[in-house]
Amino acid sequence: MSIRHGLLALLERGQMYGYQLRAAFEESTGSTWPLNIGQVYTTLARLERDGLVRPLPESESGQRPYEITDAGRADLALWFATPISPADRPRDELSIKLALALTTPGVDVRAVVQTQRSATMRALQELTRLKYASDKPEDLAWRLVLDAMIFQAEAEIRWLDHCETSLVRHRPAPSRPTGRPEAVDRTGEEARR
Amino acid sequence: MSAGSEPILRAPQSRTGGGTVSEVLELRDVHRTHGAGPAAVHALRGVSLTVRSGELVAVMGPSGSGKSTLLALAGGLDRPTGGEVLVEGEPLGGLGARDLARLRRRRIGYVFQDLNLLGSLTAVENVALPLELDGAGVRRARKLALAALAEVEVAGLADRFPDQMSGGQQQRVAIARALVGERRLVLADEPTGALDSQAGEAVLHLLRRRVDAGAAGVLVTHEARHAGWADRVVFLRDGVLVDSTAPLAGVEQLLAGSGR
Numbered sequence: 161m162s163i164r165h166g167l168l169a170l171l172e173r174g175q176m177y178g179y180q181l182r183a184a185f186e187e188s189t190g191s192t193w194p195l196n197i198g199q200v201y202t203t204l205a206r207l208e209r210d211g212l213v214r215p216l217p218e219s220e221s222g223q224r225p226y227e228i229t230d231a232g233r234a235d236l237a238l239w240f241a242t243p244i245s246p247a248d249r250p251r252d253e254l255s256i257k258l259a260l261a262l263t264t265p266g267v268d269v270r271a272v273v274q275t276q277r278s279a280t281m282r283a284l285q286e287l288t289r290l291k292y293a294s295d296k297p298e299d300l301a302w303r304l305v306l307d308a309m310i311f312q313a314e315a316e317i318r319w320l321d322h323c324e325t326s327l328v329r330h331r332p333a334p335s336r337p338t339g340r341p342e343a344v345d346r347t348g349e350e351a352r353r
Numbered sequence: 354m355s356a357g358s359e360p361i362l363r364a365p366q367s368r369t370g371g372g373t374v375s376e377v378l379e380l381r382d383v384h385r386t387h388g389a390g391p392a393a394v395h396a397l398r399g400v401s402l403t404v405r406s407g408e409l410v411a412v413m414g415p416s417g418s419g420k421s422t423l424l425a426l427a428g429g430l431d432r433p434t435g436g437e438v439l440v441e442g443e444p445l446g447g448l449g450a451r452d453l454a455r456l457r458r459r460r461i462g463y464v465f466q467d468l469n470l471l472g473s474l475t476a477v478e479n480v481a482l483p484l485e486l487d488g489a490g491v492r493r494a495r496k497l498a499l500a501a502l503a504e505v506e507v508a509g510l511a512d513r514f515p516d517q518m519s520g521g522q523q524q525r526v527a528i529a530r531a532l533v534g535e536r537r538l539v540l541a542d543e544p545t546g547a548l549d550s551q552a553g554e555a556v557l558h559l560l561r562r563r564v565d566a567g568a569a570g571v572l573v574t575h576e577a578r579h580a581g582w583a584d585r586v587v588f589l590r591d592g593v594l595v596d597s598t599a600p601l602a603g604v605e606q607l608l609a610g611s612g613r
Contacts, residue, residue, distance in 0.1 A: 274588065274596055281413075281577060281586050282598040288581035292561065310578060317577035321415070 163195065163203050168236040171213060171228040178204065179223075188301060207232065254316070258323060269327055277320045284313040377441055377538050377569030378404040378427055384435030385422050385592075396422040398592040399436070406537070409561060409570040411580035414589035420573045421542060423589065427571055428461050428540045429453050440538060458487045462531030464541040464560070470515040470523055470530075477502060477511040480530045487534075501529035505559050521552035528559055532568075539563060539570045545579060557582045 163185075170176060170184045178200045185195050204226055207213040212232035216225045228236070254276060261267045291306045385397040397419045404410050412420050425431040426438055429445050438445045440460060445453060470479050480498035485491065502508045505525040515523050524546065531539055541560060545553030557572075561582050564570040572583060580586045588596040 278586075278588070278596050278598050281580065284577055284581040285583060285586065285598065288578075292558070292582070310581065313581075314576075314578045325415070 162239070163199060164207065165236060165239045167200070167203055167207065168212060168228060168232050168239075171226060172233065172236060175216060175225040175227040177219075177223040177225045181226075270324060273320050273324050273327070277317055280313050280316050280320070284310060284317070287313065375406045376403050376439075377406050378402070378571065379439040379442075380423070380427065380436070381439070382436040383423075383426060383433045383438060385419075385426060385431065386434045395592050397426070397433070400589075400592070400594055401436075402587065402594065404538075404569045404571055406567050406569050407564060408585065409564040409572060409583045411572045411574060411583035411586045412589055413574065413577070413580050413586055415575070418589040419592040420589055422592075424540050424542050424571060424573050427538075428463055429457050455487065458483050459534060460537055462533075462536040462539045464524075464528055464531045464539070464544040464556075466543040466546040470527055472515050475512050475514055476507065476518070476526045476529075479515070479526060480533050483530065484534055497533055498529070501533040502526065504532060504563075505529045519552075520546075521548055521555065524548060524552070524556055525559070528556065532563055537568055539568050540573075541570065542573045543575070544572070545574075545576075553579070 166185055166188075167181055170181055170188070173184075176184065178197060181204075182195050182197055182200050185200075186193070204213060208215060208226075210231075212229055212235055213226045214229050216227060218224045258269070258272065261269045261272045287306055287310045291303055291310065294302055294306075380400055380402040383397055383400045384395070387394045387396060400419075400423060402410070402423075412423060414420050422431065426433050427440075429438070429440070429448075432446070440456065443456070445456070448456065470476075471482070474482065477495060477498045480501050481489075481491075481494040484494035484497055489497070499508060499511060502511055502525075505528050507522055507525045507529070510518055510522055510526070515526070518526070524544070528544070531541075539560065544560065545556050548556065557579055560570055560572065570583075572579065574580050586598045587594050
């Protein structure tokens with residue numbers, strides 16, 4: 161999640177100071193991404209450095225509000241217009257773990273798959289329960305965030321099911337002291353990429 | 354509907370015979386083998402599962418893992434070759450065909466993928482049918498059927514025939530038929546069938562609501578998103594329960610862990 165663009169989007173609604181930004185950020189993401197005030201201020205400092213926001217005079221209570229600049233608006237518009245590239249997302253630890261499990265002697269890969277499936281399934285149950293509990297019309301943004309997480313969990317479980325089916329068919333190649341490329345089985349090769 | 358007015362027994366009860374009152378369904382080391390000798394197929398190999406009042410359990414597993422066999426045994430539609438199935442403490446193995454049929458009509462509701470609505474009967478007649486078969490008077494059966502249709506929010510369609518309704522509406526009628534009367538055990542096999550995701554979700558919502566009102570539910574599905582509605586998910590492989598999800602954690606823990 162881009163905190164940077166999150167804050168820009170909030171400032172597009174109107175000027176706000178740090179604590180207001182934090183509260184609004186958490187509210188708009190349904191508290192899914194808790195943010196500490198330090199992250200808010202360091203992000204604001206970088207946005208100011210890049211000319212995307214500008215500080216306003218302090219209020220009587222000592223709060224310094226920020227407003228978005230034209231450059232900030234352009235940056236925000238570009239962000240909304242650009243799809244998120246899979247390459248920008250953090251490396252998927254799970255697929256790396258499974259790839260390593262496949263090629264590490266003595267690891268029960270099916271057990272690794274099932275342990276993960278059970279954990280992801282539990283997260284899916286929790287998410288569904290949260291969604292079931294939020295039925296007010298004003299909860300729509302929150303429900304859509306939950307839906308995204310639900311679909312991600314579902315996709316992960318489907319992928320795990322697929323892994324298991326492949327494992328059932330998989331016959332491990334005889335152990336190979338020197339890793340000649342043509343001796344590498346296809347599953348291992350794909351996982352390595 | 355009467356189930357909602359029944360006391361919801363969540364606390365463990367003193368054992369009376371086979372099970373406690375809150376344990377609506379109990380499978381004890383259940384085996385089901387088709388055929389014999391080297392050609393025998395072991396559909397279930399020692400499955401034990403308890404489903405309590407107010408609990409929805411989802412059964413997941415690949416094709417051929419024994420999911421539908423488990424559901425058929427739980428509903429008294431099939432008999433185990435070993436072990437015992439108890440519904441509200443009553444061992445099904447001890448019942449003759451007539452008593453078993455009566456128990457199925459009175460206490461167990463089934464929702465299947467293919468709806469099995471009778472095309473020559475209206476919605477309310479379809480829902481009232483199991484009650485009438487069970488000897489209820491026409492007027493009483495209709496009254497209960499209308500209440501069941503209202504519970505699934507299609508009371509206005511009572512006098513329509515199945516071919517005059519959408520797939521989602523027909524599925525709601527099928528659920529009303531599964532819930533009508535005093536059914537404490539609801540068994541669903543891929544109940545969302547070919548419905549679109551919104552209509553499918555509505556079906557699961559209804560199932561969840563009935564379970565929250567005190568029924569026990571078993572949902573067989575291969576869709577993780579549907580299993581997400583359950584309190585507990587069990588995984589079946591080659592006729593054996595291999596795993597079960599841990600009890601649900603608190604909301605705070607979930608949110609704290611979601612920012613990965």
